[in-house]
Amino acid sequence: MTSSDLYPVSRLAAVQEATAKAGLDALLLTPGPDLRYVSGYDAKPLERLTCLVVPASGEAYMMVPRLELPAAQASPASRLGLEFVAWDETDDPYAIAAARLGRVGKVGLADRMWAMSSLRFREVLPEAEQVLAGSVLRELRMRKSPAEAAALREAGQAIDAVHRQVPEFLRAGRTEREVARDITEAILASGHQTVDFVIVASGPNGASPHHDVSDRVIQAGEPVVVDIGGQLHNGYCSDSTRTYSVGEPPAEFAAYYEVLRQAQEAACAAVRPGVSCESIDAAARRIIADAGYGEYFIHRTGHGIGIETHEEPYIVAGNGEPLEPGFAFSVEPGIYLPGRHGARIEDIVVCTESGGERMNNTPRELVIV
Known part of the structure; x- marks a missing residue:
């Protein structure tokens, strides 16, 4: 390419x-x-x-x-x-x-x-x-060409390689900032030209979707949200979130994480030409709301991506624009319990002629390190 x-x-x-x-x-x-x-x-x-x-x-x-x-x-x-x-x-x-x-x-x-x-x-x-x-x-x-889709696929593979290393960096006693420093080096080593963001949100910080990093020390038994992305040399961006747990997490967290995983799966499965952007949001939101966590899903389900991390189309209620082949966007529902913890799962998806192709393929089940 x-x-x-x-x-x-x-x-x-x-x-x-x-x-x-x-x-x-x-x-x-x-x-x-x-x-x-x-x-x-x-x-x-x-x-x-x-x-x-x-x-x-x-x-x-x-x-x-x-x-x-x-x-x-x-x-x-x-x-x-x-x-x-x-x-x-x-x-x-x-x-x-x-x-x-x-x-x-x-x-x-x-x-x-x-x-x-x-x-x-x-x-x-x-x-x-x-x-x-x-x-x-x-x-x-909005309409990515086959070459642009290939660039996003390359970006997805590069950031997936970083997520595979994250369990090596996460352990009790380390600060979020220390973990983020290791992740930053890994993003650059993976082929990214720039590091656009590194979110390492442990324990109660995980309830803030756009938490950055802090000097907070990660504790045993805590969930950690890791949202990372950057730009490749060709200008196209990566963005992927996985949630980890340093040891066995609280039972409450494990229960709603499974709800979140099902919601993210349903939203990705709903991607196909002709369905509206807001219907993808609804597919995730319905499952989360039915499980009693609707008030804790506080952001849209996704955003477009290409040479910007955030661009059109936006996967949000009120956007009735129908998906077309080549549309590329994130699917990233989250559940955030203030003062306790939170979780998010994010893949980049490209709409194809027959459905959707995920650009990220690391495990979506909770990874316990």
């Missing part, structure tokens, strides 16, 4: 077509996931403007600071046949971009564009309505 598979030349034309269809005159994509998705260029976010200008018709071009020109030309963006418009330190790149665009009525700004840049574009394009580029790009980004 090469960068040309993940960032095909044809994508730019598809983006231009979608821009025109949405009634926008141009997209303005500064460093971040939108720029990388369209061009393959993982540009540094700097105070100096880098911006891919994608008009609805006509030739796209890349504004780059002259000192960043070699990096831009060495990136996959060079295969797109773009003109690289290098600007010098005394130039006003926003004015240059505006002059080349001419009069425009509506432009899409990269969802992660800095306010500094969006306000400057407002100054130089005072008549242009600004909207989010995501309104155009979401339809493309």
Whole structure:
């Protein structure tokens, strides 16, 4: 799998077509996931403007600071046949971009564009309505190509390799921070380019879904939620949660963990084209609620994933969008008992023509270490 598979030349034309269809005159994509998705260029976010200008018709071009020109030309963006418009330190790149665009009525700004840049574009394009580029790009980004699915599969295998090592790191007497340090090293050793997050939540900290790490000492008989992920060299992300127990857990915990496992299994089994995003959430939530733990499942069942850990579609009540082949998202129900403990099981799933493929395949049963 090469960068040309993940960032095909044809994508730019598809983006231009979608821009025109949405009634926008141009997209303005500064460093971040939108720029990388369209061009393959993982540009540094700097105070100096880098911006891919994608008009609805006509030739796209890349504004780059002259000192960043070699990096831009060495990136996959060079295969797109773009003109690289290098600007010098005394130039006003926003004015240059505006002059080349001419009069425009509506432009899409990269969802992660800095306010500094969006306000400057407002100054130089005072008549242009600004909207989010995501309104155009979401339809493309949600539908993963076979190459993108393969990248997510690779990411899933890499983070699975880390989860297989976690039992070596967990033991009573160690702090969450010490365990997280070992996990961080393992994520990088597994082939990840970056470590995006490491959650090690022991005992009562497990009842906080987004607990990070602390100096709390892990005790015997405590459950530990481990949620980890990062980004591979190709830009695609991993994200997987498993729950462990350092010795035999409390009976109360063991009982609701089995409920959680059944709920996660049911939600994954419900994935297929045509069913709504919210129905996947409901499949997990129903089992948890029927067992009496509904009030302790306090977040959505999942989020999309690709070149961002969190992107569309979101697997949540109220999202009636039907799944399509290529949609990729997490399935991660949880049960959290405040002050006591919590549990979560998370796999990344890609919707296929006939169902769903899990990208994570480590044991989902409670692992006692």
